Amino acid sequence: xxxLLSVLLLIAFATPALAEHPVNLEQRVRNLERQMNRLSQRxxxxxYANGGGSGGNYPMPAFEANCMLIDSGYGKTFLGTGFTxxxxxxxxxxxxxxxxxxxxxxxxxxxxxxxxTSTRSxxxxxxxxxDSGYGKVFRGxxxxxxxxxxxxxxxxxxxxxxxxxxxxxVKAQCDSQF
Numbered sequence: 001x002x003x004l005l006s007v008l009l010l011i012a013f014a015t016p017a018l019a020e021h022p023v024n025l026e027q028r029v030r031n032l033e034r035q036m037n038r039l040s041q042r043x044x045x046x047x048y049a050n051g052g053g054s055g056g057n058y059p060m061p062a063f064e065a066n067c068m069l070i071d072s073g074y075g076k077t078f079l080g081t082g083f084t085x086x087x088x089x090x091x092x093x094x095x096x097x098x099x100x101x102x103x104x105x106x107x108x109x110x111x112x113x114x115x116x117t118s119t120r121s122x123x124x125x126x127x128x129x130x131d132s133g134y135g136k137v138f139r140g141x142x143x144x145x146x147x148x149x150x151x152x153x154x155x156x157x158x159x160x161x162x163x164x165x166x167x168x169x170v171k172a173q174c175d176s177q178f
Contacts, residue, residue: 045123065115066142067092068150071100072109075166076157079150085114115144127152127174133164145174 067088069078076099080092089112096105104110125148129138136159140152149172156165164170 064088064143066144066147066150067112067114068146068153069093069096069105070111070153070166071096071104072107072111073100073104075162076100077150077153077162077166078105079147079154081147088114113146115146124148124177125174126177127172129153129156129165129170129172131156131160131164132167132170133160136160138165145176148174 064081064083065085065088067080067085069080069089069092070076071078076096078092078095078099080088080090080095082088082091092112093105096102096110123143125142125145127140127145127148129140129149129152130136131138136156138152138156138159140148140150140155142148142151152172153165
């Protein structure tokens with residue numbers, strides 16, 4: 001009983017910042033959890049890239065197929081992921097259909113690009129997109145080039161009008177990290 005009371009007093013008086021701001025503590029914990037998840041994923045990727053580390057038999061990390069769809073009406077970018085190319089395409093079209101009129105998500109004017117799931121040569125890809133209206137540069141990162149480009153275009157579209165981020169004159173510059 002004394003130890004419980006001493007712990008409560010210690011929390012109440014020795015660390016007033018934690019007692020006064022539980023929201024900040026929760027945010028810190030969530031940030032630390034996210035950072036730990038990123039580090040864990042990176043360790044798995046590095047172990048796989050190095051052939052399993054110290055003689056371990058590590059399976060290949062789960063690979064997700066990615067499809068990027070740019071609608072023909074507004075030029076918005078949608079990213080779909082799945083375990084197969086068909087799933088990824090379906091998820092990209094589904095996201096497009098919920099955001100804009102479905103007619104803009106199909107047909108020859110809607111641009112659909114998917115990963116080549118037969119090869120995976122890098123750990124991570126990074127893409128830059130410069131919008132055609134203001135010349136701002138936006139960055140996207142993903143496990144594949146399609147995912148990284150889609151995230152860069154989505155980042156651009158959150159800042160400026162989507163038409164500045166997806167025209168034929170807006171090319172993505174991408175590079176892979178090994």
